Amino acid sequence: MKNVDYIIVGDGYAGLFLAHQLIKNNKSFVIFSEGRKSASQISAGIINPVVLKKFTTFWKAQEQIDFLKDSLKEIETYTGENYLINAPIHRIFHDENEQKLWLKKSGNEELSAFLDKKFGSLNGVKNDFQTGKVNQSARLNVNGFFSGLFSYFEKNDHLVKERFDYTKLNPSESVYKDISFKNIIFCEGMGVKENPYFSEIAVVPNKGHHIKVKLSQPIQENITIKKKHFLFPTGNGLYFYGGTYDRDQLHHHIDDSAVTQLVNGLSEFYPCDFEVEEVHFGFRPTVKDRRPIIGRHETLHNLYVFNGMGARGILNGCYFARDLFRFIENDIPLHEEVSSKRFQ
Structure with missing residues (x-):
């Protein structure tokens, strides 16, 4: 025993x-x-302290970010590796109204630590209304x-x-x-x-799809781009783009409509050709x-x-x-x- x-x-x-x-x-x-x-x-x-649809934050966001960074350092002591990737999110604005809303929200006490007041522009993607950087955001090497x-x-x-x-x-x-x-x-x-x-x-299950794509023209490596979904390099010449949210189509196979949604979403801001190499999905447990x-x-x-x-x-x-x-x-x-x- x-x-x-x-x-x-x-x-x-x-x-x-x-x-x-x-x-x-x-x-x-x-x-x-x-x-x-x-x-x-x-x-x-x-790893993101901001809800990027409405530019709001959530309960205990700063505490959670700080605690995660400390925990990953502790995990490094016995695995020998730190899995934190410093690749901050750059949110592409849809229009001037989003720029204004971001600036207004960045003055809020609970958001000032997260929403960078300086706007930027990215090479290789369409960002006519510039981008806002989410400070303290990052990725985990999953x-x-x-x-x-x-x-x-x-x-x-x-x-x-x-x-x-x-x-x-x-x-x-x-x-x-x-x-x-x-x-x-x-x-x-x-x-x-x-x-x-x-x-x-x-x-309640929430089904999420993402695609792995091969881009004909590479984009900046050390960032995470977000418009409707997230885009970032995963190595091997592939990029992750996703994920979708679906509470209705809960069967255990790929939804073509979700793949179409992702392809259209990426085409909106990536101006060159790309190929979908892989499609993945999973079920998030949501409350x-x-x-x-x-x-x-x-x-x-x-x-x-x-x-x-x-x-x-x-x-x-x-x-x-x-x-x-x-x-x-x-x-x-x-x-x-x-x-x-x-x-x-």
């Missing part, structure tokens, strides 16, 4: 940032990974982050490469197969709908009030849920992993805004 403090079920941002909290606090754990690519693993990895952490887990005997079987869990004895545990945390994204202990939580869902099972007090990271999975997963850890270990109450109890 193997004894651990924690079992983590799920291998997206929530699960991996939670594992980081356990490593940092010398807790023993195993993490279950089926080996299928989660929505997190195909995500753009954008492939590096997942492969680096999985490799660390494997070397240190934390990784269980199999699908979690709920029928083999005995919560009253704190045993799963041949593993005894103190706490088990389900970080399964949309997989939670098959979880008999937490299937009722209020997460009506755009806050994660974190909590303890009502009767089985060694079972927890950590879900609903939505489109800000990196920031939410990183920041709230600490809150969940403190809740379990030190009985520090969760923010009402993220507690699973808010829906009861």
Whole structure:
């Protein structure tokens, strides 16, 4: 029988940032990974404190950005790599009204640290009304982050490469197969709908597509361009462009309409030829009030849920992993805004 403090079920941002909290606090754990690519693993990895449709920010944005940067430095101490890519977002303005709105909002106390007051112009793309730079924005090296952490887990005997079987869990004895545990945390994204202990939580799938394209003329490397969607280089001569948001077309194959939307979106500002080389999609677990869902099972007090990271999975997963850890270990109450109890 193997004894651990924690079992983590799920291998997206929530699960991996939670594992980081356990490593940092010398807790023993195993993490279950089926080996299928989660929505997190195909995500753009954008780290962005601003909602770029309306030029607003969100709850705890500055705290989350600061905490993420610190956490990535801590992760570097055991993986040997920092996965933060300093490639700030440059938002292409649609018209003069957007320029004016940006300037007006940049005077707001909560936005002044994020919206650069100086406008710029980019080479190689159409930006007739210039661009605004989002200060403190960046990207995560998504492939590096997942492969680096999985490799660390494997070397240190934390990784269980199999699908979690709920029928083999005995919560009253704190045993799963041949593993005894103190706490088990389900970080399964949309997989939670098959979880008999937490299937009722209020997460809604949001399907996102992105394309990988080959551009006939390269663009500036050290930035992330945003108009309708995000464009940035991924290496191998390819560029990521995406992602879409769809709450209706939830079948498990590619939507041609989403691909058309992306091709049209890119054509709007990229004036040269490009070829679509790959299409990917995933299902983000979103919540009506755009806050994660974190909590303890009502009767089985060694079972927890950590879900609903939505489109800000990196920031939410990183920041709230600490809150969940403190809740379990030190009985520090969760923010009402993220507690699973808010829906009861």
